[in-house]
Amino acid sequence: MATDTANSPVVGDLRAPSTPEGRTMVDLLTGVLPQIRSEAGDNDRDGTFPVEVFGQLAKLGLMGATVPTALGGLGVHRLYDVAVALMRLAEADASTALALHVQLSRGLTLTYEWMHGSPPVRALAERLLRAMATGEAAVCGALKDAPGVLTELTADGSGGWLLNGRKILVSMAPIGTHFFVHAQRRDADGNVVLAVPVVRRDAPGLTVGTHWDGLGMRASGTLDVSFHDCPVAADHVLDRGPAGARRDAVLAGQTVSSITMLGIYAGVAQAARDLAVETYARRRSRPAAALALVAGIDTRLYTLRAVAGAALLNADLLAADLTGDLDERGRGMMTPFQYAKMTVNELAPAVVDDCLSLLGGQAYDGQHPLARLYRDVRAGGFMQPYSYVDGVDYLSGQALGADRDNDYMSVRALRSPDPAGER
Secondary structure, eight states: OOOOOTTSOOTTTTSSOSSHHHHHHHHHHHTTHHHHHHHHHHHHHHTOOOHHHHHHHHHTTGGGTTSOGGGTSOOOOOHHHHHHHHHHHHHHOHHHHHHHHHHHHHHHHHHHHHHHSOHHHHHHHHHHHHHHHTTOOOEEEEOEEOTTOOOEEEEOSSSOEEEEEEEEEETTGGGOSEEEEOEEEEOTTSOEEEEEEEEETTSTTEEEOOOOOOSSOTTSOOEEEEEEEEEEOGGGEEEEEETTOOOTTHHHHHHHHHGGGHHHHHHHHHHHHHHHHHHHTTOSOOOHHHHHHHHHHHHHHHHHHHHHHHHHHHHHHHHTOOSSOHHHHHHHHHHHHHHHHHHHHHHHHHHHHHHHHHHGGGGOSTTSHHHHHHHHHGGGGGOSSOOHHHHHHHHHHHHHTOOOOOOHHHHHHHHSOOTTSOO
């Protein structure tokens, strides 16, 4: 007996969530997608962050989707399910998906801190998670230093810290209430220590920029954030250990915080495919070259979704197991992630490019939806971990057994200028 499987979810290719919590998140998102889709073009042209949409997401509980149910959230815990939700959202607007990713990934990493951290860290994580569940907290990550700037902590003389520096490419910043800032400090011997101070938006000395003229992801609220003698309490600093320690265990946390972004670029490729193929299907003339493009688009799209899905399922499996060698676990999560990221970063832009070729000159217009998708999809190659160059170094190092530090944050810290010298 023949069955119609064309619209059936296929395990592992990001068609459907894998848990009830994931299905709840996708169902809630579905009701907001029409508004997001209708506003995406204008927001992109103006570089406007959709504050109202994020207010609706908060009311629906989606800003706390990855917060445990015990703390008031939806309890979504599978990386695979988060990627599926982000893919659906990115089909409507990649900028909104990128900004929501920031919040969802922070819920996942804070949940780990709440379960496994020291007592002060657990208390901080619980406060933030509860505030995320109610929609009161929007928690941003501030990772990349501005050119020529070193973001660092110095002792304030009374047991706390002062933070100075400037971060760029901080997404969701217009509504951010808390910032996880990747910084450095020096120990008593002058060695570089990695640290993550958690800073409230209303802290003295913290300034959020007002405009970013990006090539793509223009409505993601990606801004600069500056710190000038910004006070940070001692119990609001998460120490990440000395730079150069070569602890591959940290790769697990980096995977958890970033791998779900694969869903965003799969979503951009899917949106381009649907637009181009549905438009082309209305044409009477269908040359063989165009038919080859259609077949190639769907083949690449399936490949990138299947590879991303496999990496996400692998990461979910290993994330739940803390019983073995944690360094091996970190590599076991990061390496498939990087295989998938390389694949997605190659195939997703190729899909969008072929969609432009399929539609021809009508799509070569700044106001055409494919123009936005073409610019947005390129952002995937710049996202850490890893950007293309760093990803090549990591994967080739794994294949050749290179003796190297795989923590890109550690490597960056050791390359940073001495805070006492020139910058």
